[in-house]
Amino acid sequence: MPDNGAAISELKTLLGDRLSTAQAVLHLHGENETYYDNTPPDAVAFPNTTQEVSEILKICHAHGCPVIPWGVGTSLEGHALPIRGGVTIDMINMNKMLTVAAEDLYAVVQPGITREELNTELRATGLFFPVDPGANATLGGMTATSASGTTTVRYGKMKDNVMALEVVLADGRIIRTGSKAKKSSAGYDLTRLFIGSEGTLGIITELTVKLHGQPEAISAAVCEFQDSTSAVNAVIMAVQMGLPIARVEFIDALSIKAINAYSNMTMTECPHLFMEFHGSESGVAEQVQRMKEITEEFGGGGFQWASKAEDRNKLWHARHTAYFAIKAQRPGSDGISTDVCVPISKLAQAMDETIADVEAHGWNAPIVGHVGDGNYHVLFLFDRNNPEEFALAKDLTHRMNLRALALGGTVTGEHGIGIGKMKYLEEEHGEAVNIMADIKRSFDPTGIMNPGKIVAVN
Structure with a gap:
């Protein structure tokens, strides 16, 4: 049986005042950018080093205590919500750029550095990191959710721009994946397995990312x-x-x-x-x-x-x-901000059908999109105290997801699965979802790593 209290007691000895159970801190780490209720963890840890992350996970693994990684909390499908309690690991103190290899066009960074901080550090080198999801997210969070954004059409998403990782596994083991070489045929591609894993397989503590020359x-x-x-x-x-x-x-x-x-x-x-x-x-x-x-x-x-x-x-x-501009049009409203991605030739059809579906219900739902990738976003605003509106927003989102699948697309181009889109994963991937669950069990046999996200594992 999980014993979160015993784990927290040991972590307090390890971290001292860098383990917080203050209500304000817990509340902050139970927030999210969408309509889910605040779900606070039992404690929040603030490690300084990879070794400390390893020790935290060894303790939590021994007591069956859930562990949830946290960047800055900008994800949109409830990825960082501790829905089963446990310890949130906030990576804010691990926010340094460690190395820049200008000749080889890469940088080694810690997961807590944000994309804007990294590009500020890089200004004097004539290089930049291109992935831009809009929010000033951390590199660790962007990797964990396989983020992309406005520049993907030219520079690719995180899977195209992360070369290597250092990851701490559920039992505290520290592994390295990938290399600083431009390509490799050496074994399974574990780097890409962790990209988009949403903290369910391990915690990223270091990244090697590609850089690009600032355009003339x-x-x-x-x-x-x-x-x-x-x-x-x-x-x-x-x-x-x-x-x-x-x-x-x-x-x-x-x-x-x-x-x-x-x-x-x-x-x-x-x-x-x-x-x-x-x-x-x-x-x-x-x-x-x-x-x-x-x-x-x-x-x-x-x-x-x-x-x-x-x-x-x-x-x-x-x-x-x-x-924020759209939400300001209806102060006090909640929103479902959802994305899908379809083959580029099907994009106009997908958007037209979505618009027609929304208008047929007498609603307005703003649409923006990274249309060069076939990726578009709809924001459904509703009154949380109006069950009919909430139900309609979820129903329109549901049909938007099914429409994308019917056109050969995916239910999420960049937001990820989290808890919000788990029910669509089997329809999109079929039997492969069971393989995903097997991978989850292999990396995390006790089920402590961000449980209840992506795939359901008993």
Whole structure:
């Protein structure tokens, strides 16, 4: 039987005041960015080293005490909620950039460093880390959830940008996966197994990540459309033609209205594409011109572009705060922010059917998307005290997920499974879910690692 109290007593001896049972700290680590109730852990540990993480896990393993890793808590499917109590391990103190190998284009970092902190550290090197999920998430959390975001269309997601890991397993063993070489054929690819494992197989304590050269020129562009289908079809053509867009984001009319109010902007309230291009001065100019021609073919207008950093930053800040802008349109509301991903050729169909489904129920649900990847997000706002609204939001989300699967896609392109989408995993992967459960049991036979997430294991 689990004995959380005995584990916490031993951890107090190990960590001293870096093990907290203060109510405010527990409450903070029971919060989440979506509609789930606050679910606090029994204690929160703040390790300084990999060895301390190892000792924490040895103690918790001996007592059957659940362990939940924590970055900054920006995940959207309840990934970091300690639904069975236990100890949350907050990686805030392990937040250093350890090594930069500029010649080999990689950096070694601790999991608690955020993407913005890393890029600030890298400024003098002429390099940057490209994965941008919007939130200023930690690298450890981004790896654990296999994050991606606005730059994925050009630079890939975390699975494409993590070369090696140091991981502490459930029993306290410390292992290393991958290498600093550009490729390897040496055994099973354990690095990719841990990427996206959401803390259910081990705790990441060090990462080796790919870096990229800062582009000579960067230009952002905005274009407006009369309807969503035209905007999406313009992106599909650009992708199929191989145009090297660094970012291409779809923002629907409802979201533009919210962004205007929240970020003090004056864009026309219609569907928009936000784009960014990286390369040489001449290359970027050519890319922008070609994209302008493509958008015009699909009725796009008001094409504007800017190369000044302050103008680009204002644009992307507005995009990254879209979630809060939309929520501000209905103060006090809760939201289900969900994502799916489909083959790029099916994207327009998936979005059109989702919009029609929402409107048929008399609702408005803002849509934004990393449309160059076939990935889009819908935010369903509802009154938590209105059971009919809550039920409708969940039902619309359910049909959106099934629609993506029917079109050959996935129920999540980047948010992950957590507790929110466990019920869809078998429909998406079939018998392979049982193999996932076997892997979970192999790495975590006592079931202490972030239990109740991704796969159900007895």
